[in-house]
Amino acid sequence: MTVDTEQIYYKLFINGKWQETEIDSYIDVINPATNKSIGKVTQGKAKEAALAADAAVEAFKTWSKTPARERANLLWKLYDKVFENKEELAKVITKESGKPIKQARMEVLNGAEYIRWNAEEARRIYGTIMEAADPKKRLQLKKEAVGPVAAITPWNFPFSMVTRKLSPALAAGCTVVLKPAEDTPISAIKFFELAEQVGFPKGVMNLVIGEPEPIGDTWLSDKRIRKITFTGSTAIGKMLYQKAAEQVKRVSMELGGHAPIIVFDDCNLDQAVQQIARSKFNNSGQTCISPNRIYVHESIIDQFTKKFELFVKRLKVGNGLKDETDIGPVINRAGLDKVESHVKDALDKGATFDVGGKKYEKDSCENGFFYSPTVLKNVNESMKIANEETFGPVAPIFSFSSDEEVIYKANNTDYGLAAYIFTTNLSRSHVVSEALNYGMVGVNDTVLAQVEGAFGGVKESGVGSEGGPETLADFLDTKFISTII
Numbered sequence: 001m002t003v004d005t006e007q008i009y010y011k012l013f014i015n016g017k018w019q020e021t022e023i024d025s026y027i028d029v030i031n032p033a034t035n036k037s038i039g040k041v042t043q044g045k046a047k048e049a050a051l052a053a054d055a056a057v058e059a060f061k062t063w064s065k066t067p068a069r070e071r072a073n074l075l076w077k078l079y080d081k082v083f084e085n086k087e088e089l090a091k092v093i094t095k096e097s098g099k100p101i102k103q104a105r106m107e108v109l110n111g112a113e114y115i116r117w118n119a120e121e122a123r124r125i126y127g128t129i130m131e132a133a134d135p136k137k138r139l140q141l142k143k144e145a146v147g148p149v150a151a152i153t154p155w156n157f158p159f160s161m162v163t164r165k166l167s168p169a170l171a172a173g174c175t176v177v178l179k180p181a182e183d184t185p186i187s188a189i190k191f192f193e194l195a196e197q198v199g200f201p202k203g204v205m206n207l208v209i210g211e212p213e214p215i216g217d218t219w220l221s222d223k224r225i226r227k228i229t230f231t232g233s234t235a236i237g238k239m240l241y242q243k244a245a246e247q248v249k250r251v252s253m254e255l256g257g258h259a260p261i262i263v264f265d266d267c268n269l270d271q272a273v274q275q276i277a278r279s280k281f282n283n284s285g286q287t288c289i290s291p292n293r294i295y296v297h298e299s300i301i302d303q304f305t306k307k308f309e310l311f312v313k314r315l316k317v318g319n320g321l322k323d324e325t326d327i328g329p330v331i332n333r334a335g336l337d338k339v340e341s342h343v344k345d346a347l348d349k350g351a352t353f354d355v356g357g358k359k360y361e362k363d364s365c366e367n368g369f370f371y372s373p374t375v376l377k378n379v380n381e382s383m384k385i386a387n388e389e390t391f392g393p394v395a396p397i398f399s400f401s402s403d404e405e406v407i408y409k410a411n412n413t414d415y416g417l418a419a420y421i422f423t424t425n426l427s428r429s430h431v432v433s434e435a436l437n438y439g440m441v442g443v444n445d446t447v448l449a450q451v452e453g454a455f456g457g458v459k460e461s462g463v464g465s466e467g468g469p470e471t472l473a474d475f476l477d478t479k480f481i482s483t484i485i
């Protein structure tokens with residue numbers, strides 16, 4: 001790895017101040033398109049995590065009592081700031097995650113929409129009054145902020161994952177300690193710079209970047225932190241869930257997925273091809289709702305595959321900062337190794353390809369972690385790619401012959417995040433979407449991260465959801481008050 005001479009040095013944000021750690025240790029943030037460092041971040045440990053928790057606990061006393069209208073006003077201002085700085089934010093996202101700039105711009109707008117939605121919902125925290133059996137009693141349910149919240153976010157959406165977690169927490173009256181992924185901390189840092197300009201009271205939002213385990217353990221073992229909201233792998237999510245159970249903390253978990261897409265013989269083929277390709281190769285296949293298993297009815301599989309391959313061949317691979325780029329690198333060496341190993345395993349077991357199937361060489365694509373968009377054919381359930389998240393630009397196409405068979409196969413996984421179907425048959429769209437054991441189902445639609453909808457999974461893909469009309473519920477406790485008058 002080479003290091004740029006002009007290094008930018010970033011700090012942590014604790015109790016309203018940008019802070020360095022005492023020890024001289026830092027994280028190098030690498031641009032995956034070039035394998036060069038784009039900045040250094042001072043590395044927080046348990047001590048900084050504890051200081052952040054102290055600040056969040058202290059600030060909770062006043063923030064939770066701050067009128068919802070004031071909390072909403074600050075979130076509105078933050079939304080405006082994000083909007084004003086959208087191009088700079090998009091560039092940061094592209095540089096540290098590698099994703100194409102047009103997708104990074106979408107991420108900023110999508111992330112901003114979560115801030116706006118939650119600002120709107122902050123004004124609509126309602127309680128309930130019930131009629132008691134005893135006429136001398138008055139019964140009410142009141143909603144209260146759960147307490148200081150720990151948020152841990154992944155690298156694939158380094159900006160919108162932060163806004164999706166922090167804005168509902170802040171809207172509900174919770175204070176926050178955040179640990180973003182160590183691969184992509186600068187988007188979170190830029191977001192905190194904007195929040196500072198807006199004037200959130202000190203301690204309400206705290207940012208600690210560094211070694212995951214000591215930071216996570218500090219927050220999970222702190223009784224005063226009442227909730228953890230996490231997006232990441234199922235393996236880490238389970239571990240955090242277990243640790244949270246020690247103190248019966250509230251949890252929201254958005255974990256891994258292995259999304260099936262079912263393409264029925266009555267679908268609009270061109271629509272299906274475009275939607276599936278866009279979704280599959282979005283962020284180089286590194287999204288938790290990425291179509292991992294494309295099941296196509298045997299009567300149209302050749303037709304579908306030809307059109308799909310044609311579409312994929314036209315995708316431009318390159319540095320995400322170029323406007324024309326459709327596919328950037330994957331996040332790092334380990335990510336690239338995983339993609340290669342899944343493809344190799346599939347080929348060893350009989351899969352074939354006519355499009356993609358290779359790493360990009362240094363000369364043709366800078367020095368980063370590129371993999372060409374790949375379409376795998378003749379795949380079957382014995383392959384790793386049929387069962388594990390590949391998190392790369394590889395689309396395996398499976399054949400099926402009946403609705404029952406494909407529903408069984410689609411559900412035959414421990415994951416339950418997103419599933420998709422393509423059909424023009426109204427009755428089939430209802431029957432199949434009801435039969436799929438998933439938190440989200442797209443019918444002729446692969447765009448599920450919509451703020452008005454509820455993003456979340458079932459089974460081992462998680463608990464809770466983000467966005468939608470219940471967006472604040474995960475950050476509110478219900479208190480029952482019974483009064484004898």
Ligand code: ADP
Nearest residue numbers: 152153154180181182212213216231232233236
């Ligand atoms: P991915 O496979 O997408 O990198 P991870 O689950 O490994 O997903 O990471 C998601 C987030 O969880 C990142 O911010 C990462 O630093 C954090 N994380 C990983 N291990 C731990 C841990 N032991 N304790 C707390 N956070 C962790």
